[in-house]
Ligand SMILES: Nc1nc2c(ncn2[C@@H]2O[C@H](COP(=O)(O)OP(=O)(O)OP(=O)(O)O)[C@@H](O)[C@H]2O)c(=O)[nH]1
């Protein structure tokens with residue numbers, strides 16, 4: 001079925017180009033611009049920002065380059081052209097009625113403090129863990145835990161990717177979950193009473209979290225991850241639109257920014 005917006009656009013353009021409508025030249029030009037603007041408005045794609053986080057070397061840039069080559073058809077950088085990220089890399093892909101704008105942020109210790117600057121404006125978070133680097137898993141969970149504890153992204157869709165599934169020493173998704181559990185229990189035992197309810201809430205969030213296995217290098221699981229993101233950002237938008245109507249706000253407030261605020265305030269993930 002043709003989408004409603006496209007039907008309206010089609011009807012209006014059809015009407016404007018009918019020869020029996022006798023406008024003066026000025027009126028025609030005005031009508032043309034009016035309809036063109038309306039058509040652009042009706043067919044515009046909604047844009048969502050997604051940040052990619054994780055330790056240095058986890059494979060964030062390799063993942064983004066793979067996403068770009070799969071979805072844009074333009075080959076991304078090959079692995080030997082990718083160096084450590086200092087700052088950010090960006091990549092945009094177009095899906096039906098949606099644009100996903102990715103921000104791949106550097107993961108080295110000294111530059112992780114830029115991450116929170118992106119939290120307010122993101123619609124989803126991808127956290128990449130190197131499932132083949134057993135020695136750095138606990139460090140990864142420490143950093144992941146600090147991401148989970150950030151209030152700005154409390155209700156933002158969050159996807160955990162266990163990368164490097166192609167490597168023989170890589171942990172499976174199930175083993176990655178167990179690794180987090182082990183880390184959490186260890187942390188809780190050593191901290192005793194000081195490890196409070198807040199940490200338990202993060203633990204609960206982890207339990208309900210989706211974890212997917214990928215190989216950024218080979219592209220395995222990348223499509224499934226993008227499908228997940230596409231569905232989840234759309235769903236949060238819908239939930240927010242419902243929240244808006246529940247709170248009696250009109251459609252004109254449905255700007256991207258206000259939606260995000262609504263998500264933070266009203267939407268339950
Ligand atoms: N075997 C394997 N290696 C990978 C995979 N993804 C990334 N790598 C390798 O891991 C190393 C680090 O990859 P990057 O993409 O630069 O890691 P990053 O997370 O962007 O690192 P920073 O920019 O420093 O934060 C490179 O040598 C990649 O080739 C994967 O899926 N499998």
Ligand SMILES: [Mg+2]
Pocket residue numbers: 060061062083084085104105106107
């Ligand atoms: Mg990088």
